[in-house]
Amino acid sequence: MTIERIALPGVGVCHAITTGARQRLGVINRRHGRRDLVVYDQDDPERAACTVSLADHEAHQLADLLAGTVFVDHVRELELQTAGLTAVRIRIPAGSAADGHSLRDLQPGGFSGAAVVAVIRDGTLVPAPDHGFALRHDDIAVAVGDEYGIAVLTALIAGSRISAPGR
Template identity: 35%
Template sequence: MTTRRVSLPGVGVQYDFTTEHGRRLSVVVHSDGRRFLGFFDADDPDSCVLSVPLSTEEAAAMSHLLDPGPIEAVRTDGIDLVTEHIPVGSRSPYAGRLLGDTRARTRTGASIVAVLRRTGAFPSPGPTFRFAAGDTLVAVGTREGVDALAEIITGG
């Protein structure tokens, strides 16, 4: 697995990534913030077969999909609070259902403080907020509570 950074004068920077299996991906970050994700031919590593333009928001969403790690824990009055992103997958028992149906806070003690959707963010959703497959829930609570909430949402 190798990575390479190449300056593109007047354009921006290109980052190339070669996977363990020899596939090459590229991200071009333009000086104006635009980004392009490029996929290269396995037989001809210099031939880009597909280029996908990404807005800044789309690039951020993609990075969360690739690295959905939790946000650092916050220590408050002897209680460790964590904030974590929980995806609502297409197989989630709550995709298409209301937040109130989860009874999340009652069952786990964790709170859903926002929902991130491709079309925007929804802070402080109420019990009548309807989840959609592809949403990302921003949850706050104890480690145990957030883990329990993730189990409920993913159906695991």
């Protein structure tokens, strides 16, 4: 499947795809943050048949339903202050290997290289959660570590494994 990136001057960017069943879908990322899901007319693939506006959290939840994607948001301000350190926010998607499991379960054998230093749950900050703290769908784990450590932690949350030479 090919993803088309279409600039919409004054509006934002549209990413459009055509499925194997020849249905055309698009996502318009507006400059102010709103996203529109677009279903195009099958007879005229340039005309929108239906548009659904999504708030940021709704777009993330829809992405979870479709693919179980793990999103990693970098905290650039902190990274710029400390060379070699990466600070990220990792949203726990529905169906994640982390959902319902403690930080200890995620890091068997005391993995180091990255640490969850806080969790944001329902808009409330949980600073320095202990190893028994159980993550839930829609939590945002705030983690700090080196690039490799963050990659390993993200893979553990997604339920996949990664390897790197020399590690």
